[in-house]
Amino acid sequence: RKEVEQDPGPFNVPEGATVAFNCTYSNSASQSFFWYRQDCRKEPKLLMSVYSSGNEDGRFTAQLNRASQYISLLIRDSKLSDSATYLCAVRSDRKLIWGLGTSLAVNP
Amino acid sequence: EAGVAQSPRYKIIEKRQSVAFWCNPISGHATLYWYQQILGQGPKLLIQFQNNGVVDDSQLPKDRFSAERLKGVDSTLKIQPAKLEDSAVYLCASSFYGEQFFGPGTRLTVL
Numbered sequence: 001r002k003e004v005e006q007d008p009g010p011f012n013v014p015e016g017a018t019v020a021f022n023c024t025y026s027n028s029a030s031q032s033f034f035w036y037r038q039d040c041r042k043e044p045k046l047l048m049s050v051y052s053s054g055n056e057d058g059r060f061t062a063q064l065n066r067a068s069q070y071i072s073l074l075i076r077d078s079k080l081s082d083s084a085t086y087l088c089a090v091r092s093d094r095k096l097i098w099g100l101g102t103s104l105a106v107n108p
Numbered sequence: 109e110a111g112v113a114q115s116p117r118y119k120i121i122e123k124r125q126s127v128a129f130w131c132n133p134i135s136g137h138a139t140l141y142w143y144q145q146i147l148g149q150g151p152k153l154l155i156q157f158q159n160n161g162v163v164d165d166s167q168l169p170k171d172r173f174s175a176e177r178l179k180g181v182d183s184t185l186k187i188q189p190a191k192l193e194d195s196a197v198y199l200c201a202s203s204f205y206g207e208q209f210f211g212p213g214t215r216l217t218v219l
Contacts, residue, residue, distance in 0.1 A: 044210050046209075094163065
């Protein structure tokens with residue numbers, strides 16, 4: 001089992017749709033969790049840190065489920081500009097372990 | 109605040125040649141990372157520095173890759189000799205605590 005696994009995608013959704021991504025991790029002692037966004041041919045940029053209580057930033061909601069060892073990212077009212085690859089990253093033992101990313105295409 | 113700087117942005121070389129990449133992290137960031145990202149995959153950590161000491165280089169192909177951060181600030185990553193499978197984007201990132209900030213990357217093509 002990989003340390004961090006993501007839905008393979010790609011996800012193709014219409015504008016205005018709600019889409020959710022999951023990311024599972026294998027190390028129960030993992031300390032921190034992040035969602036990054038990566039546009040085509042660009043570097044990853046932090047979208048959200050994921051807190052135990054869950055957190056929301058506009059149309060984006062991130063949640064952590066320690067019992068089942070996964071984090072999720074919910075995007076409401078999808079925009080064309082949300083099209084990108086979404087990478088999850090999990091910090092364990094001072095290392096940041098990355099998922100392979102999930103590709104999202106929002107269509108008009 | 110200036111971001112992470114990398115150069116060159118693009119590099120094309122032939123296999124068996126050598127290449128070097130440079131990274132200048134955000135001022136004050138003690139931790140510096142070099143990643144390799146192959147198209148369609150997530151970043152793969154090559155090496156992590158804390159100041160000028162190596163924290164993790166377990167995935168660095170040490171027979172051909174080397175990296176240094178002599179003064180605990182900027183860093184260089186070298187490949188010698190390059191192979192076709194080294195074609196990728198090489199990302200440098202730095203962090204103070206938690207969030208990593210990435211540079212624009214160097215896109216390497218090995219012919």
